Amino acid sequence: MATTTADWDIYSFHINSTVTSRYATSVISSRVANRHNNPTEILFHVKIPKNAFISKFRMTIDGKIYDGEVRKKEEVQQQYSQAVSQGQSAGLIISVGRTLEHFKTSVTVAAHKKVDFELTYEELLSRRLGKYELLINAQPMQPVKDFRIGVNIYETTGIRSLNVKGSLKDLAHANRADQKAWINFHPTLEQQTQCDGCRESGLNGDMHIFYDVERPESLGEVMTSNGFFAHYFAPSDIPRIPKNVIFIIDESGSMMGKKIQQTQSALLKILDDINEDDYFGLIIFSSRIRLWKPELLPATEDNIEAAKSFVKNLDPNGGTDINSAVLKGVEMINACPREEAASILILLTDGDPTAGVTNRGQIQHNVKAAIGLKFPLYILGFGFDITFEFLQKLSQENGGMARRIYTDSDAALQLQGFYEEVSTPLLTNIRMNYTGVTSITKTSFSRYYDGSEIVVAGEIIRNSSKDFSVTVMAISKLNNVMYQDLNPKEEKHASGLENSLQRVWAFLTVKQLLEKELTAKGKEKEAVRKQVLELSLKYKFVTPLTSMVVTKPQGEDAHVANKPKEDTEEKVLLNPFNNRGLSRRPTSDQIQSRHHGRLGRPSSIDIFDMSEEDGHSWMTSPLWIKQKVNMRFLVAAQGLFRSLCYDIPGGLSLRLFHEPTSGFSMNGQLMPPTGKGFQKIKVHLRSDERIYFDTNQIQINIGQSNITLSWINNTKHETDNITVTVRDKEVEVILKSIRIAVLLHQRYRKRFLWPAVRNRPSGTTVSGILGHAVPIVCEYTQDSKYKIKIGEQEVDAYSTEAYDYGIHAAPAVYCLYVPPEAVLQKNLSDFTVLHL
Template identity: 60%
Template sequence: MCWRSVLCGGVFVIAGKRGQKDDWDIYSFHINSTVTSRYATTVITSRVANRMNESKEIEFHVRIPKNAFISKFRMFIDGQVYDGVVKAKEQAQQQYTEAVSRGESAGLVSSVGRTLEEFKTSVTVAAHKKVTFELTYEELMKRTHGKYELQIHARPMQPVSDFKVDVHIHEEAGISFINVKGDLSTKALANAWVYFYPTVNQQKMCDSCSDQGMNGDLVIVYDVNRDNGLGHIKKSDGYFVHHFAPSDLPRVPKNVVFVIDQSGSMRGRKILQTRTALFHILNDLAEDDYFGLITFDGNIFHWKRELVQANSKNLESAKNFASNIQARGSTDINQALLQGARMLNDHRREGSASILILLTDGDPTSGVTNLENIQSNVRQAIAGKFPLYCLGFGFDVNFNFLEKMSLQNNGVARRIYEDSDADLQLKGFYEEVATPLLTDVTMIYVGGTNLTQTNFSQYYNGSEIVVAGEITDNNIETFTPQVVGISVRMDSQYSSRVWAYLTVKQLLDKELQLSGPEKEKVKKEALELSLKYSFVTPLTSMVVTKPPGENTDVLHKPKEGKTPQRWQPPVDQSFSRQYLAPSIHLSGSPIGEYHKHKKTEINEMLHNLYF
């Protein structure tokens, strides 16, 4: 079965040779995910038996969230435990090379999908023997649109007699609501347990699976209670984690400029989807917002030279402009972004938040084409005054270039996937930044040290700021948090791993922006932390230890490539309307259990589009 999150669950597949369905038997398949204060640790355990009279190669194939770090992998064979070991990439590569030089085949197949990464290894299992695979990965869940979304995704590819999924959510602040792709909800709870134990027959009721087992997504959506003050601070073993997400603040009016690539490569579906998304976005602008539209190919085209108010007359005119966008010509990203930055710099409004959004699908081909020069020009033009968000359309775009430029300007880069819902992806991203509540946010911790990022250009409604650090001398008495920001009203064991996770992620972002000795220094810090906490990151790999004579695999965390293999969703993710749904227990009490024959509700819950 497949399921869907900000803990975007993994796909887990074990397979022998194609066409030999009876070579192996997955007799137990368990997924256990524990979320503690928004930090998710997921363990996937599968037990496989070789029922044949000869040795068979069994493959372990797992998809995990892109933002997750694998922290443990082990195999149990004949009473022996074989652990994967996280090493620096160079050391891991050396071990891999030595295995190849001995004539042993070794390798990893990995690809980049929309939200998942793939890891693969295999082991030979003797006749009538068993092997247990156990994978652990960790991720800090990100709050978007006012909720956390936990995705569980699994495809055993055959019915399993012992199939169990357990998700335990522990939140000290209490759970304000929780849904399992249906109408289940509750108030003011501290703990939740969602379980799914389908029988073999139920696993065969998937519309398109028959004897091939299950294929679908289970999505758990929840949020926590909030006091709208300083937020929730968890202290443990000399560390702290601070979750800050006030929602009772008035929105800050925004100034937003959309810079749209209309070069020849955007022709067809991409430009149609861009137009559709722009219509949705323009409809969502508030009347106290100001906005601008720039399209570009080898030339720059302004709808208006200056920002204008989002009143009905201007919005109608902007929609007419958007409907006439035509793909043609080359790509001058440098001049387009400089023009967008100029418009925002020329229209500074007290008590407002400015945002620059770029949508492109290719490399710069005219004007300034040197990537470092473009990044330098844009950084000087923005000068830290507002964030730049870069949306890369498709797989041909130079995503590393966009990512670095966004990070240098307090923004993020996203890849927009060219499929039937690309316009919804664009609209969904915009909605994440559509309602700023605070600008120039600084998190101050008297008595805190080794802090993760503490300065944020803007805080958006429905999101969350997370800061972690150490408490100086473990003295809680002297530890005092403060939050300083600007709104329209004014001028606020677990802990150590969250701190390490955030620190490594932020060091990797920083390393991307630097060069020379500074880059090496930051890279070294990130590597040391990755090794200390056994995280598989872009700087480390996991060497999979196997029985003597077995192939040696090195599991890498892939980076966004220029033209990676595209992940394709399963052909059919729908479930039979007679399917048994998961049950949910909150604070130890069962509530809202679905009935087996409530066909419509069950189908809505399990028939889930792929992201």
């Protein structure tokens, strides 16, 4: 839960997770008090694992309970439109992160009253590399007197290993005995500001709990309870199968820089880990195909060294011909028949098809026809410049899966980690057969890898185990194998968890149906969606087809929680003005109400329908858009617990920074309203010195000398007057005591610029959007936390978020939104320019 001591007091913050037979139910509960003399808006903001489904949310205010209600998403969308048409706020409050998703809502609490929040989410833990992982995030962002994390794990076969990692691990106490394990985390107020995952503002970190179970029988573990069963199959005492593996690597122009470097680093390590009895190949593609060798070769020491040399010479350029590259991989595997081997294709790409066959449906058809489900295609999507749903369809239709590789410093480790998961095949063509059951989950699997686990669940007919039996058939390295006569075990539960196997079945069924829905078409797709919806509503899961309406006391707007898909951006429904019959340019009073009035709280982005009155664009109807933050500027504020922020409409050309003594100035042109950041920036040094920035290059013009630099290459250019340094998509310009930077960002396939002032001269007059003294002196007024003083001016402020694009990581930070004139102390028109 994110907050600060200036807002409210958190009396207690508890996270309790109970894991029974790999199924985790976690409850986050918090009691928060408004210590102000006036009603205060209190924010509840927590992070949960991406794999989980929210199943319950409750607020208790002054003894009255407000429960969240899971509904069909279409019903909620209608509620959105109605709320917006009435000028109310109605925001989607869950967004995608790397391993976590955000749940946010807020409620106004009367003076000196308390509110209790309770959020429940559920997940089936997956086994990877021999371990299950339970991830818990703790972010109250203030020291809490009663802070606890408690985890209880129960596994009937016994717990084999237990390990706690993450920034909060040093304060956790872990114990295990036979079938149970306990992890307790109860830091003191002092410890909450001094641990690795702590700050003066409290805890902010993760706890990763890894464990594995005893497996007395390699043929698996079958649990039954209340008419449902779950079969956990993870044999390990069988020999590994040699593999034919082909790595298909994208070296198109967009891979230039860190991406290709990290890919090379990962491949060099992976090549070292290929077993001697494996055969392998390398296909490098852009607009054309390059082969290391025309056929698969054994992983001898000489071949590995030769392949490494080939990998070191990757040269990013050109387009992206996914179709030809994958079909070539299929051709090479088919030309290397080894009956004892398990074949695998691994495709890594950072872009959509732009060369060769570019129609995605045609590519899917071609690849599916070529592979014919004879071996799996795994796809690693590098970064966010891809249509991930296309990669998911392409892999799932061919027996594999797609995974996103995040473009962080550990991208190479992510690539290596994925390869480790599929590097040791133990079984192929696995068929799980059950009698006496119904409503069963997926029972056919192309591969089983060491360290993983296959889970099947279903309902036992008439709750009778007399006719219930299990048979597993598969192919191992040596011959066909069959496991049968498994002895089902009656599962024992902790109090209140008697139906956990039923929820295992429901959770697994919904997950697999959502995967099927991705590739299904026509009536089959409709039938699958109907099944998902019925189960989601019955078990109160927030899935991509359902939403949870967070109800509030009368007079407050409802919020809606949605489960996002992996490749979708957070959607925000906007209406900057009260849209009751507005059909022309709003009045100045309406514009002011956008900044100050209750119905006009600032939204996360400014965007309007296009009309040509006076050359301006104004909203005339509600819009769905995909950007979360647009043209939002952050300003440090002295005397406040967070920064100030304000919005500037897109498309304007602005004076950013001007220092008259040196003649140094910087202007920038914002992207159109549908974009982000700046599309062009120009620095003026003297009458004959200019530096031009756009999203493709940097051009330095000094007298008759013209120099063009790339954003990718690290370089430095110096004259008697200035120093220009390019490194890692950031350009730094230094002129005496002035130091500015221009950063190149890329989000959701859109590139944009962002300026930052690193150092401004003291004792001189500097003007421009970025020319104000930092930090601005502000203070709270006594009557409301939402009213602040900037200099001598009192303004209303609203708590919101912004991305800090002035640094590479571009983190989301909390800020207080104010009108731009309050910060600039002038009208916005005073900072616009006709030409850069």
